[in-house]
Each structure stands twice: as C-alpha cells, then as structure tokens.
C-alpha cells in the first residue's frame with residue numbers, strides 16, 4: 001500500500017461565537033485507508049466534516065486534498081474535487097425516487113450541456129442511458145431491496161441510509177466522509193454496513209473516513225482512529241492502542257460512557 | 264365566421280397565454296422550489312419591449328423616425344424578448360437568490376411592484392413607457408399568409424384573422440414550452456432543480472452549484488414570461504401598467520398551485536381551470552342572473568324575486584372571493600393539485616438485466 005497523503009488538515013480551527021468547536025486539529029488520511037473519528041457528543045466531529053466538505057470556512061488552518069488547497073471552496077466545488085459525504089441525520093431528496101437520488105449524486109460527472117438536453121442530442125441520450133444503467137448497478141451493489149422507482153420518503157429507515165450511501169458513491173468519489181453510518185441500525189444492519197464500508201475500499205478503491213459511536217464498528221474496520229474531545233485531538237493511532245489510552249478513557253468515562261461498553 | 268367563434272378563440276388564447284406563464288413559473292416554484300411572487304415583472308418586460316419598438320412610442324422615446332418597426336420584426340423580437348427577460352431574471356436573481364424561503368418571496372414581490380412603478384413613472388425625464396396612459400397602436404405580427412388566403416378565394420376580416428392567428432401562435436408556443444420543460448425535467452437540469460427544492464444543503468453536497476442552478480431556473484421561467492408578454496401586448500394592441508399588477512403574479516401562482524406544483528400537465532390544466540372560471544363561468548353566471556332578473560323569476564322555497572338581487576352581488580364581481588375559496592378548498596382537499604407531480608419511472612434499456620427487486624417496500628412511511 002502506498003503512503004500518499006490524500007487529505008491533510010493542518011491546524012484546522014472552527015469557532016461558533018465563543019465556542020471553539022474544532023481547535024487546531026491536525027488530521028491526515030492516506031489514500032486507500034479506512035479511518036475513524038470518535039469522541040463524545042459535541043466533540044466537534046461533524047463540524048470537522050462540515051469544514052472539510054466546504055460547508056464551513058475554517059477560522060484557521062489549511063485543508064489540502066491531493067496536493068491542492070480546498071479550504072475556502074464551496075461545497076459543490078469540494079464535491080467536484082472528489083470528496084463525497086453522508087449526513088448524520090439522513091438528508092435524502094424525499095420526493096424523488098431512489099434512482100433519481102442516485103442520479104443527482106452523479107451531477108458532477110454529467111457532461112451533456114443544457115443545449116444538448118434541449119435538443120435531446122445523441123450525446124445526451126447516450127450519457128443519460130449510461131447513467132441510469134450505472135444507477136441500477138449501484139443500487140444492486142448497495143444491496144437495496146426497495147423498488148428503485150419508489151419515492152425515498154416511503155422507504156424504511158435502514159433502506160434510506162443505504163440510498164444515502166449509494167447517492168454518495170454515485171459521484172465516484174476518491175474520498176467519502178460517513179457521519180455515523182450505523183446510527184439507528186439494528187445489529188444485523190450494522191454488520192451489513194460494516195461489510196459494505198469494507199467493500200467500498202476493497203472493490204471501489206475509495207478512501208473512507210467515518211465518524212462512529214459504535215465501538216464494535218470502529219474496532220472492526222478502522223485502521224486508524226482519531227479521538228476528538230472539546231474540539232481538540234486528544235489521541236490518534238491504531239484502534240487497539242487508542243482504546244487503552246488513558247486520556248481517551250478519561251474523556252469517555254468523564255461523561256459517563258465507558259469506551260468498552262458497546263462491545 | 265361569427266363573433267361567437269372569435270370570442271371562443273380569444274378565451275382560448277387567453278388560456279394559452281396563462282398556460283405558458285404557468286409553465287414558466289412552474290419551473291421556478293414547482294421544480295426549483297423558489298417562491299417568486301413578482302413573476303409578472305418579466306411579463307411586463309416582454310410586453311413593453313415590443314410595445315416601445317413596435318409603436319410610435321419608440322420615436323417619442325429615442326427622438327427617431329424609424330418606429331414602429333415593421334410587423335416582420337415581430338418574430339426576431341420574440342427571440343430578443345426571451346433573451347432580455349432571461350437577462351432580467353439573472354440580474355434580479357444575482358443579489359436575491361442567496362436569500363431563502365420567505366425572504367426570497369418578499370424581495371421578488373417587491374421587485375414585481377418596482378417594475379410596475381418604474382413603468383408607471385418612466386414618462387419623464389425621457390418618455391420611455393408613456394406612464395399610466397400606456398402605449399397604444401402596437402404592431403401585430405405579419406399576416407404573411409394573407410395573400411395565400413386571398414389567392415385561395417378565402418376572404419376573412421382582419422379581426423377574425425388575428426384572433427385565429429394569435430390562437431395558433433400561442434398554441435405553437437405552448438407546444439414549445441411543454442417540450443422544453445419536459446426535456447429539462449427529464450434531465451440532470453430538472454433533477455438538480457428538484458434536488459435544490461428538496462434539500463438545498465444535500466444538493467450542494469452532491470456538487471450542484473446552488474447559485475448557478477437557481478439563476479438558470481429564474482432565467483428559464485422569465486424567458487417564457489418575456490415571450491408571452493410580447494404576444495399579449497401585440498394581441499391587446501394596447502398596454503398600460505394596470506396589466507402588470509401583483510394580482511397577475513398571484514393569479515399565475517394560483518394556477519400552478521391549483522394544477523399541481525411541479526407538474527407540467529398540472530400547469531396547463533390549472534391555467535385553463537382558473538382562466539375559464541374567471542372569464543367564462545362567473546361572467547356567464549352573471550349574464551344568466553341578469554336575464555333571469557329581467558324575466559321576473561322568483562327563487563323557489565325562499566320565495567325571493569330575483570329582480571331584487573342587487574347588482575353589487577354579481578358573481579363576476581366576486582372573482583377574487585371565488586378564487587380564494589377555490590384555493591382554500593383545494594389546499595384542504597387536494598393540496599398536491601389537480602394533477603400532482605409524478606416522478607419519472609426509470610427502466611433499464613433492453614437487454615440489460617434488471618436487478619432483483621422485491622415487492623415495493625411497505626410501512627415506515629414518513630419518518631421525519
């Protein structure tokens with residue numbers, strides 16, 4: 001495995017008024033890795049994702065992706081560079097079908113111009129057909145059981161999570177940011193999702209960063225774990241090591257949740 | 264051809280103009296979810312554009328002798344009107360589209376009013392719009408087929424001819440508008456718009472440039488209004504600022520809502536229902552009442568002589584009341600509109616194996 005750094009956050013800081021949600025965090029990810037970010041509630045994990053994906057501009061620090069600076073770019077520009085994400089509370093396009101959700105995820109890859117759309121040119125029709133075919137393929141890859149033409153809002157929770165996965169994969173990202181992908185899932189769904197995350201990396205070659213509360217998932221798939229607490233990075237390393245780190249245990253125990261309790 | 268027939272064509276033309284407006288506004292409000300309450304502004308832009316160059320007003324405004332432009336210029340200017348209206352949409356959109364929801368509605372509402380007030384007052388320092396008096400004697404499109412008709416031995420008076428002409432012209436444009444909106448809807452453009460409507464943040468995370476796509480929706484919607492404004496002016500022969508009030512914007516919006524937001528057939532049906540109701544049903548009912556009043560009919564049961572029915576209570580006079588009641592009933596009984604939006608059912612092309620799909624998932628429902 002190469003050790004090329006794909007994503008590099010340097011001294012990233014994000015404040016909300018007086019609250020420092022992310023405080024001078026250094027965080028880098030090598031291409032082809034699966035890494036986790038953990039930390040108690042309110043530690044700044046989601047905020048870090050929002051800064052990386054362009055929803056918040058950092059108040060300090062730099063973010064580099066594939067050797068280019070991406071802090072200050074708009075979310076759609078970050079997406080176009082090859083960073084895709086899911087949301088902590090599912091954000092599907094509720095009144096669009098499952099397939100349409102996936103097709104929207106392909107937006108950055110569309111080449112047909114608006115003129116070609118209006119003229120229904122060959123190039124547009126061919127591209128559209130190819131995209132629909134690929135959407136069906138992704139649908140199967142994710143293991144969705146719903147009707148592909150069903151509205152997203154009519155799907156059960158677990159399926160909605162999977163659609164969000166499929167939608168995030170549709171742009172063929174180089175890096176995917178998953179914000180608590182197993183939240184609200186039963187143990188079987190959780191196992192399926194863990195398996196799926198592995199396949200993203202192994203079969204599609206996508207680098208994965210996930211925020212996760214479920215220790216079973218974190219310990220099972222991540223090659224490296226970064227721990228945030230009160231916006232600061234308090235530990236980093238292989239999962240087994242991080243879990244024995246006194247500072248980490250303190251951060252969790254201090255708020256009444258033992259680190260090992262989930263498994 | 265009789266007067267009655269011409270009247271029907273005129274109603275149909277009016278329906279058609281509103282249908283095209285509703286199709287345009289449906290792109291903005293229905294597809295992209297941007298509540299635009301000043302849509303009539305773009306209609307005014309198209310109408311005044313041609314009214315100025317297609318009448319003596321152009322000479323008054325620019326101190327020249329070249330206006331009105333000959334009727335043949337009507338069609339090139341239709342393209343210009345589309346372009347100018349689209350540009351106006353973009354110019355309005357640039358500062359405004361960063362606003363969300365209610366704020367956008369208020370600013371567009373104000374913009375609609377500003378355009379009307381500007382048009383109302385632009386008779387000085389230079390007399391561009393002739394102010395509240397409006398512009399008359401607006402050129403109509405060329406009757407290029409008249410020689411052919413004469414050669415065929417058909418003689419029709421110009422009034423009837425124009426009534427038919429505008430009817431078919433509007434029909435053609437609606438056809439075009441439906442094709443354009445359908446093609447946009449079934450492509451990445453329409454999907455991006457709907458994604459913005461559904462969840463702006465998620466849409467952006469999918470790589471959709473919000474401002475650019477919203478501007479595109481504004482421009483597309485505005486261009487329809489520009490074209491129809493021009494046709495309206497030419498058809499009416501006369502325009503003044505009264506034709507471009509806030510009520511017109513609300514009227515078109517209600518057509519979109521009654522028909523079904525985001526639904527292309529809905530926009531056409533909504534425009535038809537609302538226009539026919541206003542122009543035909545209520546007025547017809549008023550006429551009927553008037554006739555009955557003259558014949559001394561007495562309402563049974565309550566024993567009320569219709570002759571006493573006050574003219575202030577003419578149904579045509581409660582146009583807006585009926586309209587409001589209709590909207591309230593619709594929003595209670597059928598909030599999704601007469602013909603609700605339906606999403607495209609996508610299939611794989613021939614020869615591609617379909618994924619194994621179980622029966623449609625039931626249960627769960629809305630979990631928000």
Ligand SMILES: Nc1ncnc2c1ncn2[C@@H]1O[C@H](COP(=O)(O)OP(=O)(O)OP(=O)(O)O)[C@@H](O)[C@H]1O
Pocket residue numbers: 016019021039040041042043044045046047048088
């Ligand atoms: N938009 C915002 N405005 C103000 N404060 C915010 C905003 N977003 C997050 N915060 C605050 O920043 C801190 C970090 O929040 P964040 O959502 O990043 O935590 P988290 O680690 O994702 O927690 P959780 O595990 O509960 O999802 C919290 O104190 C939160 O209240």
Ligand SMILES: [Mg+2]
Pocket residue numbers: 045046047088
């Ligand atoms: Mg979070």
